[in-house]
Amino acid sequence: MSSPTQxxxxxxxxxxxxxxxxxxxxxxxWVPSQFNARTTAPDGTLVLWNSYSHxxxxxxxEARPQVEPLLHRRGFTAPPTGLTKYMADRGFIVxxxxxxxxxxxxxxxxxxxxxxxxxxxxxxxxxxxxxxxxCYETFERGTMEPWVRTALIRMMEQRxxxxxxxxxxxxxxxxxxxxxxxxxxxxxxxxxxxxxxxxFSSGMTTNAYLLTPDTFAKLLQWNIKQFQVTIDGxxxxxxxxxxxxxxxxxxxxxxxxxxxxxTFPNEFGVMLRVNFDxxxxxxxxxxxxxxxxxxxxxxFKLFFxxxxxxxxxxxxxxxxxxxxxxxxxxxxxxxxxxxxQVHRTVPNSRPFGExxxxxxxxxxxxxxxxxxxxxxxxxxxxxxxxxxxxxEDGTMAIDIDRFxxxxxxxxxxxxxxRKCFFLPLCGGxxxxxxxxxxxxxxxxxxKLRIGNVLKKMxxxxxxxxxxxxxxxxxxxxxxxLSPPGTQAxx
Ligand code: SF4
Ligand code: SF4
Numbered sequence: 148m149s150s151p152t153q154x155x156x157x158x159x160x161x162x163x164x165x166x167x168x169x170x171x172x173x174x175x176x177w178v179p180s181q182f183n184a185r186t187t188a189p190d191g192t193l194v195l196w197n198s199y200s201h202x203x204x205x206x207x208x209e210a211r212p213q214v215e216p217l218l219h220r221r222g223f224t225a226p227p228t229g230l231t232k233y234m235a236d237r238g239f240i241v242x243x244x245x246x247x248x249x250x251x252x253x254x255x256x257x258x259x260x261x262x263x264x265x266x267x268x269x270x271x272x273x274x275x276x277x278x279x280x281x282c283y284e285t286f287e288r289g290t291m292e293p294w295v296r297t298a299l300i301r302m303m304e305q306r307x308x309x310x311x312x313x314x315x316x317x318x319x320x321x322x323x324x325x326x327x328x329x330x331x332x333x334x335x336x337x338x339x340x341x342x343x344x345x346x347f348s349s350g351m352t353t354n355a356y357l358l359t360p361d362t363f364a365k366l367l368q369w370n371i372k373q374f375q376v377t378i379d380g381x382x383x384x385x386x387x388x389x390x391x392x393x394x395x396x397x398x399x400x401x402x403x404x405x406x407x408x409x410t411f412p413n414e415f416g417v418m419l420r421v422n423f424d425x426x427x428x429x430x431x432x433x434x435x436x437x438x439x440x441x442x443x444x445x446x447f448k449l450f451f452x453x454x455x456x457x458x459x460x461x462x463x464x465x466x467x468x469x470x471x472x473x474x475x476x477x478x479x480x481x482x483x484x485x486x487x488q489v490h491r492t493v494p495n496s497r498p499f500g501e502x503x504x505x506x507x508x509x510x511x512x513x514x515x516x517x518x519x520x521x522x523x524x525x526x527x528x529x530x531x532x533x534x535x536x537x538x539e540d541g542t543m544a545i546d547i548d549r550f551x552x553x554x555x556x557x558x559x560x561x562x563x564x565r566k567c568f569f570l571p572l573c574g575g576x577x578x579x580x581x582x583x584x585x586x587x588x589x590x591x592x593x594k595l596r597i598g599n600v601l602k603k604m605x606x607x608x609x610x611x612x613x614x615x616x617x618x619x620x621x622x623x624x625x626x627x628l629s630p631p632g633t634q635a636x637x
Contacts (some may be wrong), residue, residue, distance in 0.1 A: 154536040176243040177221040182568050183239055186598040188605045196601055199571040200238030205605060228629060251571050263311040268318050268523055272325030279389045281465055283457040283524060291328035291515040294539055300335045307343040316347045318523060323357040333369035356397055358404045372415040373586050380427035380434045386530025409444060412586055416491060417447045425455045425467045428474050435485045442486040450490040451478040457524055476603040483607050506576035508554040519543060519551040521582050559583045569594040
């Protein structure tokens, strides 16, 4: 067995924090970062995560006497070498007096106020061929009106010269019911993006009932490559949650379509969203076994999501799991154990990946009738969400006060957010609808149960982690490790 101090585990890229202006070995005062979270894994590993740097390290039980004093609030004095340097490089400790909130604010502002990004959610159809039990939509309109499509292309012609990145997501209703609208706008966006050198990505949230190979091939041609498809467990579970409008099962046709698109050699991604409640969660092992054909295909990922009451007419009868229920972690670990790719929830790979797009000034949802909205759950059920109208000439009439209410940095005037370890991920805006309607903070469940989330991450990832050799002060790749038996976590 190697020395206990040889086995810190690093899972993300080191972060150059740029905080060491003085001579390399000069002792200085350090304190733990306000953005740290930690837990002890069942194997005794001290698991440490920083939401600003995204560093995620594990220290074996033998190393804890060396590491834990560095995380004490009173701080310590040491030169930035050895373990101190390792901790500082990853942002777990910062020089005393570091203005961590202001560092976050600066990074937030640099991204939040960019003018060269545009993120559109287009309701190509507000009608749907399904009537899912938990749906909150009202299906008042059908396919996106022709004048809206023309106006969208005009808007893009005007904006394209100023854009560096464009994201277009098709949503509904069921977006494929509005295929003729997609067929009009998507090729035009692709052409404009190509002409102006814009980084362009596009995706769709679809129930996949109409996602036949022919349709899929056309979508790929238009660069629509990221799909979210919901499939709620075994046929007996799925078919009583996600039935056709007018009744009828949908599971087998969806699975048939998914298997057919799997035969395409192209690059694309399918997030298989599984909405779970107390009942279907019990049968997930059998369901995941049924998805065995997607196991070896990294393009297909499972994404477990607890059914929530979102304002639909059946809300009262839904048997939801509470926000603090650990079921999601259990399912994610199970999916991984059974060989599927599993989309990790929080912490995810992007430092600012969690605030909702409704908080972003670059984001707009465009309704089938030209309404401009923010939240894709509230849609036009509340006038506060209708922040403007698209005009026929491609310009937009924006109600600036309504728009600003969604996009404001909600953490700024919230003293709890300002001190929160989760701030860099959440931005105080994981679901801004609560701020806008009730002026209330909404903390993500992952923050509230961070200990369990870190334990899950450790369980799911530690075999592929890199190890930091504290004696040699070198980060080793997994493939460079000593043979099994010489590393505590190998
Ligand atoms: S909303 Fe909650 S989790 Fe988010 S930054 Fe504020 S206190 Fe933290
Ligand atoms: S504001 Fe909340 S409900 Fe609306 S889209 Fe964002 S996360 Fe969903």
